[in-house]
Amino acid sequence: MSSKVERISEKIIMEDFQIVNGCQTSHILFKNRDKLDEGVTVPIKVIETEDTDIVDEVVKATNSQTAIEDSQMFAVKEYVKNVQQFFNAYGSQRDDSHRVYFERRSREYADEDIARLRTFDIHQLAKVFAAMFLDQPHLSTAYAGRIYDKHEDDLFNSNQAEIGYYTSALVYYKLMLIFNGGHLPSKFRKYKWQLLMVVKYKFGGKNTPEITNKEWMGKYCEKIIDKFSDDTSVVSMNVKEAIKVFNPMGNVSRSDLKTLGFTNRIKDEMGV
Structure with missing residues:
Protein backbone atom coordinates (compact mmCIF):
# COMPACT_ATOMS: atom_id res chain seq x y z
CA MET A 1 0.00 0.00 0.00
CA GLU A 69 0.79 -7.40 14.71
CA ASP A 70 -1.28 -6.44 17.75
CA SER A 71 -0.20 -2.81 17.75
CA GLN A 72 -1.27 -2.43 14.11
CA MET A 73 -4.74 -3.67 14.97
CA PHE A 74 -5.09 -1.04 17.68
CA ALA A 75 -4.34 1.59 15.03
CA VAL A 76 -7.66 0.98 13.29
CA LYS A 77 -9.74 1.63 16.40
CA GLU A 78 -11.93 4.71 16.02
CA TYR A 79 -10.83 5.89 19.47
CA VAL A 80 -7.20 6.00 18.35
CA LYS A 81 -8.16 8.75 15.91
CA ASN A 82 -9.58 10.69 18.86
CA VAL A 83 -6.29 10.31 20.72
CA GLN A 84 -4.37 11.69 17.74
CA GLN A 85 -6.76 14.63 17.44
CA PHE A 86 -6.37 15.33 21.16
CA PHE A 87 -2.57 15.44 20.83
CA ASN A 88 -2.86 17.98 18.03
CA ALA A 89 -5.52 20.11 19.70
CA TYR A 90 -3.99 20.18 23.19
CA GLY A 91 -0.49 20.85 21.93
CA SER A 92 -1.67 23.74 19.74
CA GLN A 93 -3.26 25.43 22.77
CA ARG A 94 0.04 25.48 24.69
CA ASP A 95 3.52 26.68 23.74
CA ASP A 96 5.85 24.67 21.54
CA SER A 97 7.48 22.93 24.51
CA HIS A 98 4.24 20.98 24.96
CA ARG A 99 4.11 19.62 21.42
CA VAL A 100 4.33 15.86 21.12
CA TYR A 101 2.88 13.97 18.17
CA PHE A 102 1.11 10.65 17.82
CA GLU A 103 1.58 8.79 14.54
CA ARG A 104 -1.28 6.41 13.86
CA ARG A 105 0.45 5.42 10.67
CA SER A 106 4.12 4.70 10.10
CA ARG A 107 6.13 7.84 9.24
CA GLU A 108 2.98 9.96 9.21
CA TYR A 109 4.97 13.09 10.03
CA ALA A 110 8.10 12.13 8.09
CA ASP A 111 7.75 15.02 5.66
CA GLU A 112 7.32 17.61 8.43
CA ASP A 113 10.06 19.33 10.37
CA ILE A 114 9.41 17.49 13.64
CA ALA A 115 12.10 15.97 15.85
CA ARG A 116 11.75 12.19 16.10
CA LEU A 117 11.98 12.46 19.89
CA ARG A 118 8.63 14.26 19.86
CA THR A 119 6.83 11.56 17.86
CA PHE A 120 5.26 8.37 19.20
CA ASP A 121 3.94 5.48 17.16
CA ILE A 122 1.15 3.34 18.57
CA HIS A 123 3.57 0.78 20.03
CA GLN A 124 5.58 3.44 21.86
CA LEU A 125 2.44 5.13 23.10
CA ALA A 126 1.15 1.85 24.51
CA LYS A 127 4.45 1.39 26.37
CA VAL A 128 4.54 4.85 27.98
CA PHE A 129 0.85 4.68 28.91
CA ALA A 130 1.20 1.19 30.41
CA ALA A 131 4.26 2.24 32.41
CA MET A 132 2.64 5.37 33.82
CA PHE A 133 -1.07 4.65 34.20
CA LEU A 134 -1.25 0.85 34.34
CA ASP A 135 1.74 0.53 36.71
CA GLN A 136 3.48 -1.86 34.30
CA PRO A 137 6.97 -0.38 33.79
CA HIS A 138 8.48 -3.86 34.02
CA LEU A 139 6.56 -4.92 30.91
CA SER A 140 7.53 -1.74 29.08
CA THR A 141 11.17 -2.42 29.97
CA ALA A 142 11.43 -5.81 28.30
CA TYR A 143 8.25 -7.68 27.54
CA ALA A 144 6.38 -5.07 25.54
CA GLY A 145 4.48 -7.73 23.59
CA ARG A 146 2.87 -8.93 26.81
CA ILE A 147 1.31 -5.52 27.31
CA TYR A 148 -1.19 -6.37 24.58
CA ASP A 149 -1.82 -9.84 25.99
CA LYS A 150 -2.38 -8.70 29.57
CA HIS A 151 -3.95 -5.30 28.99
CA GLU A 152 -5.88 -5.47 25.75
CA ASP A 153 -8.97 -4.14 27.52
CA ASP A 154 -6.98 -1.29 29.11
CA LEU A 155 -5.47 0.16 25.93
CA PHE A 156 -7.11 2.64 23.57
CA ASN A 157 -10.65 2.15 24.79
CA SER A 158 -13.30 4.76 24.03
CA ASN A 159 -14.27 5.22 27.68
CA GLN A 160 -10.79 6.48 28.60
CA ALA A 161 -9.55 10.07 28.86
CA GLU A 162 -7.27 10.91 25.94
CA ILE A 163 -5.22 13.19 28.18
CA GLY A 164 -3.69 10.13 29.87
CA TYR A 165 -1.94 9.13 26.65
CA TYR A 166 -0.80 12.69 26.01
CA THR A 167 0.55 13.09 29.55
CA SER A 168 2.60 9.89 29.47
CA ALA A 169 4.08 10.84 26.08
CA LEU A 170 4.90 14.40 27.18
CA VAL A 171 6.62 13.26 30.37
CA TYR A 172 8.65 10.62 28.52
CA TYR A 173 9.71 13.23 25.94
CA LYS A 174 10.80 15.65 28.69
CA LEU A 175 12.66 12.89 30.54
CA MET A 176 14.62 12.01 27.40
CA LEU A 177 15.42 15.69 26.83
CA ILE A 178 16.97 16.16 30.24
CA PHE A 179 18.84 12.84 30.12
CA ASN A 180 20.18 13.59 26.64
CA GLY A 181 21.19 17.06 27.78
CA GLY A 182 23.16 15.71 30.73
CA HIS A 183 20.94 17.37 33.31
CA LEU A 184 20.52 14.12 35.25
CA PRO A 185 23.06 11.45 36.21
CA SER A 186 23.18 8.89 33.41
CA LYS A 187 23.03 6.02 35.93
CA PHE A 188 19.34 6.77 36.41
CA ARG A 189 18.52 6.46 32.72
CA LYS A 190 17.91 2.73 33.11
CA TYR A 191 14.89 3.63 35.26
CA LYS A 192 13.18 5.61 32.48
CA TRP A 193 10.08 3.40 32.40
CA GLN A 194 9.87 3.19 36.19
CA LEU A 195 10.25 6.97 36.35
CA LEU A 196 7.01 7.41 34.46
CA MET A 197 5.16 5.61 37.25
CA VAL A 198 7.12 7.47 39.95
CA VAL A 199 6.34 10.84 38.36
CA LYS A 200 2.65 9.98 38.32
CA TYR A 201 2.52 9.26 42.05
CA LYS A 202 4.97 12.02 42.96
CA PHE A 203 3.25 14.89 41.17
CA GLY A 204 -0.26 13.64 40.47
CA GLY A 205 -0.81 12.12 43.88
CA LYS A 206 -1.07 8.67 45.42
CA ASN A 207 -4.85 8.72 45.18
CA THR A 208 -5.07 7.90 41.48
CA PRO A 209 -8.27 8.14 39.42
CA GLU A 210 -9.80 5.36 37.39
CA ILE A 211 -8.56 5.78 33.83
CA THR A 212 -12.21 5.77 32.74
CA ASN A 213 -13.07 8.77 34.95
CA LYS A 214 -12.46 11.47 32.36
CA GLU A 215 -13.12 14.47 34.61
CA TRP A 216 -10.87 13.26 37.43
CA MET A 217 -8.19 12.07 35.00
CA GLY A 218 -8.18 15.50 33.39
CA LYS A 219 -7.51 17.27 36.69
CA TYR A 220 -4.98 14.64 37.78
CA CYS A 221 -3.00 14.82 34.53
CA GLU A 222 -2.98 18.62 34.52
CA LYS A 223 -1.13 18.54 37.84
CA ILE A 224 1.56 16.36 36.28
CA ILE A 225 1.73 18.45 33.09
CA ASP A 226 2.21 21.63 35.14
CA LYS A 227 5.34 20.13 36.71
CA PHE A 228 6.76 19.55 33.23
CA SER A 229 5.76 22.90 31.74
CA ASP A 230 8.70 25.01 32.89
CA ASP A 231 12.15 25.31 31.34
CA THR A 232 14.61 22.43 31.39
CA SER A 233 16.35 23.47 34.60
CA VAL A 234 13.10 23.54 36.60
CA VAL A 235 11.90 20.25 35.13
CA SER A 236 15.27 18.72 35.98
CA MET A 237 14.89 19.83 39.60
CA ASN A 238 11.45 18.22 39.75
CA VAL A 239 12.76 14.94 38.34
CA LYS A 240 15.73 14.99 40.74
CA GLU A 241 13.18 14.95 43.55
CA ALA A 242 11.41 12.00 41.93
CA ILE A 243 14.51 9.87 41.40
CA LYS A 244 15.35 9.96 45.10
CA VAL A 245 13.00 7.00 45.46
CA PHE A 246 15.66 4.80 43.84
CA ASN A 247 18.43 5.68 46.32
CA PRO A 248 17.44 3.06 48.96
CA MET A 249 17.12 0.34 46.31
CA GLY A 250 20.80 -0.59 46.37
CA ASN A 251 22.38 -2.40 43.44
CA VAL A 252 19.62 -2.95 40.89
CA SER A 253 20.34 -5.14 37.87
CA ARG A 254 18.69 -4.73 34.49
CA SER A 255 16.94 -8.05 35.00
CA ASP A 256 15.41 -6.63 38.21
CA LEU A 257 13.82 -3.86 36.17
CA LYS A 258 11.83 -6.46 34.24
CA THR A 259 10.08 -7.87 37.30
CA LEU A 260 6.78 -7.06 38.96
CA GLY A 261 8.60 -7.47 42.27
CA PHE A 262 10.78 -4.43 41.60
CA THR A 263 7.77 -2.40 40.52
CA ASN A 264 6.11 -3.27 43.82
CA ARG A 265 9.27 -2.32 45.75
CA ILE A 266 9.05 1.16 44.23
CA LYS A 267 5.39 1.47 45.16
CA ASP A 268 6.11 0.33 48.69
CA GLU A 269 8.92 2.89 48.98
CA MET A 270 6.49 5.59 47.88
CA GLY A 271 3.81 4.37 50.27
CA VAL A 272 1.40 3.51 47.49
Whole structure:
Protein backbone atom coordinates (compact mmCIF):
# COMPACT_ATOMS: atom_id res chain seq x y z
CA MET A 1 0.00 0.00 0.00
CA SER A 2 1.42 3.38 -1.01
CA SER A 3 0.42 7.02 -1.09
CA LYS A 4 1.93 7.38 -4.57
CA VAL A 5 2.41 4.69 -7.23
CA GLU A 6 3.99 5.16 -10.65
CA ARG A 7 4.41 2.45 -13.27
CA ILE A 8 7.34 2.75 -15.67
CA SER A 9 7.50 -0.08 -18.19
CA GLU A 10 7.78 -3.25 -16.09
CA LYS A 11 8.77 -1.41 -12.92
CA ILE A 12 6.61 0.09 -10.18
CA ILE A 13 7.89 3.02 -8.14
CA MET A 14 6.20 3.57 -4.77
CA GLU A 15 6.57 6.28 -2.14
CA ASP A 16 5.79 6.03 1.57
CA PHE A 17 4.73 2.39 1.24
CA GLN A 18 3.87 -0.24 3.83
CA ILE A 19 3.38 -3.99 3.60
CA VAL A 20 0.02 -5.22 4.84
CA ASN A 21 -0.53 -8.90 5.51
CA GLY A 22 2.91 -9.94 4.22
CA CYS A 23 4.90 -10.71 7.35
CA GLN A 24 4.84 -14.50 7.06
CA THR A 25 5.62 -14.45 3.32
CA SER A 26 8.57 -12.10 3.87
CA HIS A 27 9.87 -14.32 6.67
CA ILE A 28 9.70 -17.51 4.59
CA LEU A 29 11.37 -15.86 1.61
CA PHE A 30 14.20 -14.56 3.76
CA LYS A 31 14.66 -17.92 5.50
CA ASN A 32 14.96 -19.69 2.13
CA ARG A 33 16.82 -16.94 0.26
CA ASP A 34 19.69 -19.28 -0.70
CA LYS A 35 17.28 -21.57 -2.53
CA LEU A 36 15.52 -18.89 -4.56
CA ASP A 37 16.19 -18.14 -8.22
CA GLU A 38 14.67 -15.89 -10.87
CA GLY A 39 11.91 -18.43 -11.47
CA VAL A 40 10.31 -17.70 -8.12
CA THR A 41 7.46 -15.20 -8.27
CA VAL A 42 5.31 -13.72 -5.52
CA PRO A 43 1.83 -12.33 -6.23
CA ILE A 44 1.24 -8.87 -4.77
CA LYS A 45 -1.58 -6.36 -4.83
CA VAL A 46 -0.63 -2.68 -4.94
CA ILE A 47 -3.13 -0.15 -3.59
CA GLU A 48 -2.55 3.57 -4.06
CA THR A 49 -4.37 5.84 -1.62
CA GLU A 50 -3.80 8.80 0.69
CA ASP A 51 -7.10 8.20 2.48
CA THR A 52 -6.32 6.82 5.97
CA ASP A 53 -9.87 5.48 6.29
CA ILE A 54 -9.30 3.26 3.27
CA VAL A 55 -6.03 2.08 4.82
CA ASP A 56 -7.96 1.14 7.98
CA GLU A 57 -10.49 -0.87 6.00
CA VAL A 58 -7.75 -2.76 4.13
CA VAL A 59 -6.05 -3.66 7.41
CA LYS A 60 -9.32 -4.93 8.86
CA ALA A 61 -10.11 -6.95 5.74
CA THR A 62 -6.71 -8.62 5.52
CA ASN A 63 -6.79 -9.43 9.21
CA SER A 64 -9.74 -11.73 8.59
CA GLN A 65 -7.37 -13.92 6.57
CA THR A 66 -4.33 -13.95 8.83
CA ALA A 67 -3.15 -12.49 12.11
CA ILE A 68 -1.22 -9.21 12.08
CA GLU A 69 0.79 -7.40 14.71
CA ASP A 70 -1.28 -6.44 17.75
CA SER A 71 -0.20 -2.81 17.75
CA GLN A 72 -1.27 -2.43 14.11
CA MET A 73 -4.74 -3.67 14.97
CA PHE A 74 -5.09 -1.04 17.68
CA ALA A 75 -4.34 1.59 15.03
CA VAL A 76 -7.66 0.98 13.29
CA LYS A 77 -9.74 1.63 16.40
CA GLU A 78 -11.93 4.71 16.02
CA TYR A 79 -10.83 5.89 19.47
CA VAL A 80 -7.20 6.00 18.35
CA LYS A 81 -8.16 8.75 15.91
CA ASN A 82 -9.58 10.69 18.86
CA VAL A 83 -6.29 10.31 20.72
CA GLN A 84 -4.37 11.69 17.74
CA GLN A 85 -6.76 14.63 17.44
CA PHE A 86 -6.37 15.33 21.16
CA PHE A 87 -2.57 15.44 20.83
CA ASN A 88 -2.86 17.98 18.03
CA ALA A 89 -5.52 20.11 19.70
CA TYR A 90 -3.99 20.18 23.19
CA GLY A 91 -0.49 20.85 21.93
CA SER A 92 -1.67 23.74 19.74
CA GLN A 93 -3.26 25.43 22.77
CA ARG A 94 0.04 25.48 24.69
CA ASP A 95 3.52 26.68 23.74
CA ASP A 96 5.85 24.67 21.54
CA SER A 97 7.48 22.93 24.51
CA HIS A 98 4.24 20.98 24.96
CA ARG A 99 4.11 19.62 21.42
CA VAL A 100 4.33 15.86 21.12
CA TYR A 101 2.88 13.97 18.17
CA PHE A 102 1.11 10.65 17.82
CA GLU A 103 1.58 8.79 14.54
CA ARG A 104 -1.28 6.41 13.86
CA ARG A 105 0.45 5.42 10.67
CA SER A 106 4.12 4.70 10.10
CA ARG A 107 6.13 7.84 9.24
CA GLU A 108 2.98 9.96 9.21
CA TYR A 109 4.97 13.09 10.03
CA ALA A 110 8.10 12.13 8.09
CA ASP A 111 7.75 15.02 5.66
CA GLU A 112 7.32 17.61 8.43
CA ASP A 113 10.06 19.33 10.37
CA ILE A 114 9.41 17.49 13.64
CA ALA A 115 12.10 15.97 15.85
CA ARG A 116 11.75 12.19 16.10
CA LEU A 117 11.98 12.46 19.89
CA ARG A 118 8.63 14.26 19.86
CA THR A 119 6.83 11.56 17.86
CA PHE A 120 5.26 8.37 19.20
CA ASP A 121 3.94 5.48 17.16
CA ILE A 122 1.15 3.34 18.57
CA HIS A 123 3.57 0.78 20.03
CA GLN A 124 5.58 3.44 21.86
CA LEU A 125 2.44 5.13 23.10
CA ALA A 126 1.15 1.85 24.51
CA LYS A 127 4.45 1.39 26.37
CA VAL A 128 4.54 4.85 27.98
CA PHE A 129 0.85 4.68 28.91
CA ALA A 130 1.20 1.19 30.41
CA ALA A 131 4.26 2.24 32.41
CA MET A 132 2.64 5.37 33.82
CA PHE A 133 -1.07 4.65 34.20
CA LEU A 134 -1.25 0.85 34.34
CA ASP A 135 1.74 0.53 36.71
CA GLN A 136 3.48 -1.86 34.30
CA PRO A 137 6.97 -0.38 33.79
CA HIS A 138 8.48 -3.86 34.02
CA LEU A 139 6.56 -4.92 30.91
CA SER A 140 7.53 -1.74 29.08
CA THR A 141 11.17 -2.42 29.97
CA ALA A 142 11.43 -5.81 28.30
CA TYR A 143 8.25 -7.68 27.54
CA ALA A 144 6.38 -5.07 25.54
CA GLY A 145 4.48 -7.73 23.59
CA ARG A 146 2.87 -8.93 26.81
CA ILE A 147 1.31 -5.52 27.31
CA TYR A 148 -1.19 -6.37 24.58
CA ASP A 149 -1.82 -9.84 25.99
CA LYS A 150 -2.38 -8.70 29.57
CA HIS A 151 -3.95 -5.30 28.99
CA GLU A 152 -5.88 -5.47 25.75
CA ASP A 153 -8.97 -4.14 27.52
CA ASP A 154 -6.98 -1.29 29.11
CA LEU A 155 -5.47 0.16 25.93
CA PHE A 156 -7.11 2.64 23.57
CA ASN A 157 -10.65 2.15 24.79
CA SER A 158 -13.30 4.76 24.03
CA ASN A 159 -14.27 5.22 27.68
CA GLN A 160 -10.79 6.48 28.60
CA ALA A 161 -9.55 10.07 28.86
CA GLU A 162 -7.27 10.91 25.94
CA ILE A 163 -5.22 13.19 28.18
CA GLY A 164 -3.69 10.13 29.87
CA TYR A 165 -1.94 9.13 26.65
CA TYR A 166 -0.80 12.69 26.01
CA THR A 167 0.55 13.09 29.55
CA SER A 168 2.60 9.89 29.47
CA ALA A 169 4.08 10.84 26.08
CA LEU A 170 4.90 14.40 27.18
CA VAL A 171 6.62 13.26 30.37
CA TYR A 172 8.65 10.62 28.52
CA TYR A 173 9.71 13.23 25.94
CA LYS A 174 10.80 15.65 28.69
CA LEU A 175 12.66 12.89 30.54
CA MET A 176 14.62 12.01 27.40
CA LEU A 177 15.42 15.69 26.83
CA ILE A 178 16.97 16.16 30.24
CA PHE A 179 18.84 12.84 30.12
CA ASN A 180 20.18 13.59 26.64
CA GLY A 181 21.19 17.06 27.78
CA GLY A 182 23.16 15.71 30.73
CA HIS A 183 20.94 17.37 33.31
CA LEU A 184 20.52 14.12 35.25
CA PRO A 185 23.06 11.45 36.21
CA SER A 186 23.18 8.89 33.41
CA LYS A 187 23.03 6.02 35.93
CA PHE A 188 19.34 6.77 36.41
CA ARG A 189 18.52 6.46 32.72
CA LYS A 190 17.91 2.73 33.11
CA TYR A 191 14.89 3.63 35.26
CA LYS A 192 13.18 5.61 32.48
CA TRP A 193 10.08 3.40 32.40
CA GLN A 194 9.87 3.19 36.19
CA LEU A 195 10.25 6.97 36.35
CA LEU A 196 7.01 7.41 34.46
CA MET A 197 5.16 5.61 37.25
CA VAL A 198 7.12 7.47 39.95
CA VAL A 199 6.34 10.84 38.36
CA LYS A 200 2.65 9.98 38.32
CA TYR A 201 2.52 9.26 42.05
CA LYS A 202 4.97 12.02 42.96
CA PHE A 203 3.25 14.89 41.17
CA GLY A 204 -0.26 13.64 40.47
CA GLY A 205 -0.81 12.12 43.88
CA LYS A 206 -1.07 8.67 45.42
CA ASN A 207 -4.85 8.72 45.18
CA THR A 208 -5.07 7.90 41.48
CA PRO A 209 -8.27 8.14 39.42
CA GLU A 210 -9.80 5.36 37.39
CA ILE A 211 -8.56 5.78 33.83
CA THR A 212 -12.21 5.77 32.74
CA ASN A 213 -13.07 8.77 34.95
CA LYS A 214 -12.46 11.47 32.36
CA GLU A 215 -13.12 14.47 34.61
CA TRP A 216 -10.87 13.26 37.43
CA MET A 217 -8.19 12.07 35.00
CA GLY A 218 -8.18 15.50 33.39
CA LYS A 219 -7.51 17.27 36.69
CA TYR A 220 -4.98 14.64 37.78
CA CYS A 221 -3.00 14.82 34.53
CA GLU A 222 -2.98 18.62 34.52
CA LYS A 223 -1.13 18.54 37.84
CA ILE A 224 1.56 16.36 36.28
CA ILE A 225 1.73 18.45 33.09
CA ASP A 226 2.21 21.63 35.14
CA LYS A 227 5.34 20.13 36.71
CA PHE A 228 6.76 19.55 33.23
CA SER A 229 5.76 22.90 31.74
CA ASP A 230 8.70 25.01 32.89
CA ASP A 231 12.15 25.31 31.34
CA THR A 232 14.61 22.43 31.39
CA SER A 233 16.35 23.47 34.60
CA VAL A 234 13.10 23.54 36.60
CA VAL A 235 11.90 20.25 35.13
CA SER A 236 15.27 18.72 35.98
CA MET A 237 14.89 19.83 39.60
CA ASN A 238 11.45 18.22 39.75
CA VAL A 239 12.76 14.94 38.34
CA LYS A 240 15.73 14.99 40.74
CA GLU A 241 13.18 14.95 43.55
CA ALA A 242 11.41 12.00 41.93
CA ILE A 243 14.51 9.87 41.40
CA LYS A 244 15.35 9.96 45.10
CA VAL A 245 13.00 7.00 45.46
CA PHE A 246 15.66 4.80 43.84
CA ASN A 247 18.43 5.68 46.32
CA PRO A 248 17.44 3.06 48.96
CA MET A 249 17.12 0.34 46.31
CA GLY A 250 20.80 -0.59 46.37
CA ASN A 251 22.38 -2.40 43.44
CA VAL A 252 19.62 -2.95 40.89
CA SER A 253 20.34 -5.14 37.87
CA ARG A 254 18.69 -4.73 34.49
CA SER A 255 16.94 -8.05 35.00
CA ASP A 256 15.41 -6.63 38.21
CA LEU A 257 13.82 -3.86 36.17
CA LYS A 258 11.83 -6.46 34.24
CA THR A 259 10.08 -7.87 37.30
CA LEU A 260 6.78 -7.06 38.96
CA GLY A 261 8.60 -7.47 42.27
CA PHE A 262 10.78 -4.43 41.60
CA THR A 263 7.77 -2.40 40.52
CA ASN A 264 6.11 -3.27 43.82
CA ARG A 265 9.27 -2.32 45.75
CA ILE A 266 9.05 1.16 44.23
CA LYS A 267 5.39 1.47 45.16
CA ASP A 268 6.11 0.33 48.69
CA GLU A 269 8.92 2.89 48.98
CA MET A 270 6.49 5.59 47.88
CA GLY A 271 3.81 4.37 50.27
CA VAL A 272 1.40 3.51 47.49
